[in-house]
Amino acid sequence: MRIATVDPDMMTPAQTRTAEEAASGKRGRMPAPLRAWIHSPEFGARAQRLGEFLRYDTSLGAMLSELAILVTARHWTSHYEWFVHKREALKADLDPAVIDAIAERRRPAFNNPRAAAVYDYSIALIETHAVPEPVHAAAIAALGEAGTVELVGVLGYYALVSMTLNAFEIGLPEGETLELKP
Known part of the structure; x- marks a missing residue:
């Protein structure tokens, strides 16, 4: 550290x-x-x-929040963040295949349109620093205005967390191995 x-x-x-x-x-x-x-x-x-x-406490619920957190952790290759939130995502019933796809930087297949909207919005904002109108409209339809605002908050906060963990090299608990490839 x-x-x-x-x-x-x-x-x-x-x-x-x-x-x-x-x-x-x-x-x-x-x-x-x-x-x-x-x-x-x-x-x-x-x-x-x-x-x-x-x-x-957002309107997103645990599964959608954890999905957004994992997208952020993967973007930053924040090993500690991934370690903690992969487990939380599984507890929140996020499909393991979705988690694996995010780890491999692939778009997951979604059965849940709300999850697809969260993923698409997160990827657009994180990777391009903007959200195309159709992606924004899909998020509003799936999450509502409050949920979309909260999603942006989750993404921003967990970018701060990921940057903190990476900058200060706050590593995994002893005995744990890195799960993300660069």
């Missing part, structure tokens, strides 16, 4: 508040990127609160 781990006994009061808030929330622990963000506790507090909403 490229950034010092802050021992809980050595945290400032602001760092302690941020770490405790994260651990007492829906995650039940301090998330991996907060290991870096804790060095700026106000940033860490705000980012983890946004992340808690985007991960657990």
